[in-house]
Amino acid sequence: MKHLKRFWNKILSLPLFSKLVGVNILLVAFPLIFIVTITYRELTMLNQKEFNKYSMETVHQVSNSISVIFNELNLMSNVVLTNKNVQEALSYPKDGYEKEKLDSYKRVNSDMNVLFNSRMSYTSLFIYGYNGQLFYRGISSADYYFDYDNYLSELLEKPSKKYMGSHYREYATDGKLVFSLAVPILSTSDFKPLGYMILDLDYAYFNDLINDINYADNSDILIVDENQILFSKYKDNVHQPLASSFRDFLYSAPSGSELFTGGDETNFYSFCPIEDTNWKVVSVHSLSSYTNKSSTIFNFMLVAAGISLLVSILILVPISSAITKPLKKLTALMASVQNGNFNVRFHPKYEDEVGKLGHSFNYMLSYTNTLIDNVYKLQIAEKEATIFALQSQINPHFLYNTLQMISDFAEIGDDGEVSTVCGCLSSIFRYSIDGKSPYVMLNSEIEHVENYTYIQAIRLNHRFIFYIDVPDECRNIMVPRLILQPLVENSITHGIFDRLKGAQITVSAILADHILTIRVWDNGVGIPPDQLAQIKAQLNTQSISGDFNRTSIGIQNVNHRLILNYGPQYSLCIESIPDEGTTVIIRIPVSQERSDSHV
Secondary structure, eight states, X not given: OHHHHHHHHHHHTSOXXXXXXXXXXXXXXXXXXXXXXXXXXXXXXXXXXXXXXXXXXHHHHHHHHHHHHHHHHHHHHHHHHTOHHHHHHHHSOSSSOHHHHHHHHHHHHHHHHHHHTTTTTTEEEEEEETTSOEEEOTTOOOOBOOOIIIIIHHHTSSSSOEEEEEEEOTTXXXXXEEEEEEEEEEOTTTOOEEEEEEEEEEHHHHHHHHHTSOOOTTXXXXXXXXXXXXXXXXXXXXXXXXXXXXXXXXXXXXXXXXXXXXXXXXXXXXXXXXXXSSOEEEEEEEHHHHHHOOHHHHHHHHHHHHHHHHHHHHHHHHHHHHHHHHHHHHHHHHHHHHTTOOOOOOOOSSOSHHHHHHHHHHHHHHHXXXXXXXXXXXXXXXXXHHHHHHHHTHHHHHHHHHHHHHHHHHHTXXXXXXXXXXXXHHHHHHHHHOOSOSEEEHHHHHHHHHHHHHHHHHHTTTOEEEEEEOOHHHHTSEEETTSSHHHHHHIIIIIITTOOSOEEEEXXXXXXTTEEEEEEEEOSSOOOHHHHHHHHHHHHHHHHHOOOOTTOOTHHHHHHHHHHHHOGGGOOEEEEETTTEEEEXXXXXXXXXXXXXXX
């Protein structure tokens, strides 16, 4: 008793984790042991019962089917034996009466054709007389060479019917595998032997008959006599001799079912006799199929295991809930904080260690919120200052080029062009200095680019054509201010500037999967591969490092602002083929609500 108490105290002194694990293992292991013990016995009994029933039904069904066939052969043989024309034909002497024999032969064939008309596909009948005359052979086209002294004398030595197991008939040139019924023909008047007949039943008929019975692929049905196998699903087994131990097993009782080990194999056998013969039908199932028939017991095991598991859970949950529930709640709050939600708080029910931990958690969240709010506001201010600074770089660059063009027109006295260009320039300035928001609708960007390209077209004597291919569903989507004009300016300056005719610039846009894709394409000189690789490397470096050069203009300027607004994954993409043209692609994410409202 003292040792038991000491052992129990050691268990209670284990860490909480160890105690919970130990209780869980105990509650799960005990039901499983109980289930395995009970179901093993149930499995053995049920398998034996099911296999006995199934196998015995199978062999009885085959035996009855074969008995029906043999009964039919018996009836047919009786009809032939007592047939008046057969008796008359076999009574003629060996020599003479040729015309009478021929007429008798025809009558016999006519009678037999009527009798066997529906059975010719699987049955053959041969009638021979001791007078040397073949009277009937059905539809067979084989030649026959009965040797009475060496073959039939032993077969027909007794005036009784004799069943012959599967054999290759030696009395016909086709050597067909058949089962046979051999019967002497006696005179109905004085019972003297007149001849003999053999009814052959095609082996394939037995094969079709047994294949109609549902049995597993790894099983077999045999027909055996005391010496050999007469029929098998596997034809290579036919005429194989029976081992003495297996023969003793099959003939130790009229019928039965049990396991038998022969050589290295153990199979489940069921057998029963065939009426009027010494043959037996044997069903063979491999040991694997015998042991796999356990679906019912398996379902029983699942139910029992489920009940045991439920009992284990019902016992374990109340014990562990009081200990682990506060910890689980605190873990869930920490996961929520990890996902960005800093507004959660832990409300301890008790002032124990977990409660003190909860108070510390709440203080940490409050302090963190204060720090994040200050840092976030500082980052937003810095970001907005950077974006506006980058936008402001564009205006002086474009202003210089445009004023130079106006000066050129003024020198040649073209006041109309000066007025038009000044109007477009006024619109461009008004658009550029309207800094209420760094974001505008795409339609405003398009109008701004149209004013810009009008000025550039006049400057270049209309050497290029400018196209806009933007559907209405895209025009009301908000985009960063001044992202198109630097790209179009880049196409004019570096792409088509030296082309004297046929120059084109196209701005197109599509909206798909909440992504607005804008393409600025020109058919200018393109970018050499080494220079294109250098540009892409610079853009990629900016996307990864976030190191923005505030003095950059054009493509780098737009790329900087896209990254600041939407992240590195939305940086510019440039595709170019020398002497064919260049395409610059902008991708802007559009929220579901905004895309729906702008369509």
